[in-house]
Amino acid sequence: xxxxxxxxxxxxxxxxxxxxxxxxxxxxxxxxxxxxxxxxxxxxxxxxxxxxxxxxxxxxxxxxxxxxxxxxxxxxxxxxxxxxxxxxxxxxxxxxxxxxxxxxxxxxxxxxxxxxxxxxxxxxxxxxxxxxxxxxxxxxxxxxxxxxxxxxxxxxxxxxxxxxxxxxxxxxxxxxxxxxxxxxxxxxxxxxxxxxxxxxxxxxxxxxxxxxxxxxxxxxxxxxxxxxxxxxxxxxxxxxxxxxxxxxxxx
Numbered sequence: 554x555x556x557x558x559x560x561x562x563x564x565x566x567x568x569x570x571x572x573x574x575x576x577x578x579x580x581x582x583x584x585x586x587x588x589x590x591x592x593x594x595x596x597x598x599x600x601x602x603x604x605x606x607x608x609x610x611x612x613x614x615x616x617x618x619x620x621x622x623x624x625x626x627x628x629x630x631x632x633x634x635x636x637x638x639x640x641x642x643x644x645x646x647x648x649x650x651x652x653x654x655x656x657x658x659x660x661x662x663x664x665x666x667x668x669x670x671x672x673x674x675x676x677x678x679x680x681x682x683x684x685x686x687x688x689x690x691x692x693x694x695x696x697x698x699x700x701x702x703x704x705x706x707x708x709x710x711x712x713x714x715x716x717x718x719x720x721x722x723x724x725x726x727x728x729x730x731x732x733x734x735x736x737x738x739x740x741x742x743x744x745x746x747x748x749x750x751x752x753x754x755x756x757x758x759x760x761x762x763x764x765x766x767x768x769x770x771x772x773x774x775x776x777x778x779x780x781x782x783x784x785x786x787x788x789x790x791x792x793x794x795x796x797x798x799x800x801x802x803x804x
Contacts, residue, residue: 575702582709586677589716591749594670599739600732601663608656615651618644659729666723673715674750680708681751 621640625631632640651657684701697705740748747753 572699579702579705583681586709586712587749587751590670590674590677594674594750595744596736597663597667597670599736601660601667603732603735604656604660604663608660611647611651611656615647669719677712677750680705
C-alpha cells in the first residue's frame with residue numbers, strides 16, 4: 554500500500570475514534586441533563602404541592618376566624634365570652650404563624666421555579682429529539698453526522714449553563730429541610746419510576762418498540778400459517794412413481 558492509501562486509512566481511523574468519543578460525550582450529557590432536570594423539577598413540584606396544601610387551608614381558616622370575630626364585635630350575642638376568647642387567640646396564633654412561615658409566598662415562589670425548570674426540560678426535549686429518525690428509534694446516534702453531533706453538544710452545553718445559572722439564582726435561602734425530606738421519601742416511593750425528565754418518554758418508546766416487535770412476530774406467524782395451508786399437495790400416485798423410477802435407475 555502506498556503512503557497516500559495509508560494516510561487515508563489513518564485519517565478514517567482517527568475520524569472514527571473522534572466520532573466514538575463524541576458519541577460517548579453526547580450520551581454522558583444526555584444522562585446528566587436528564588437526571589438534573591428531573592431531580593430539580595420534581596423537587597420544586599413536591600415543595601409547591603406541600604405549600605399548596607398548607608397555604609389554602611390556613612388562608613381559609615384565617616378568613617373564617619376574622620369574619621367571626623368581626624361579627625362578634627358588631628353584635629355581642631353571636632358567641633359567648635369564653636368561646637370568643639378562644640376564637641380570638643386561635644386567630645392570633647394562626648395569623649402569626651402564617652406571617653412568619655409565609656406559605657402563600659412559598660407556594661408562589663416554588664410554582665415559578667417549577668415553571669422555569671419545566672421550560673428548561675422542554676428545551677432539553679427539543680434537542681434530544683432533534684435528529685430523531687423516521688422510525689422513531691432513538692438508537693440512531695451512530696448514524697448521525699459529525700456536524701450533527703457537534704451541534705447537539707453545543708446545545709447541551711447551553712442547557713447546562715442555564716441549569717447552573719438557575720441553581721445559582723435560587724441560592725441557599727430556598728433550602729427547606731422539611732420539603733426536601735418529603736421529596737426524598739417521594740423519590741423512593743411514588744415517583745421512583747420517573748426520577749428523570751425523560752423517563753415517561755423512554756417508557757413510551759420501549760412500549761412502542763415492543764408493539765412493533767410483537768406485530769412483526771404475529772405477521773411472520775400468519776405468513777407461515779398461510780404457507781402451510783396453501784402448500785401444494787403431491788398425489789400419492791406421483792410419489793410412488795417417483796420412488797419406482799429412482800429404484801430402477803439405481804438397479
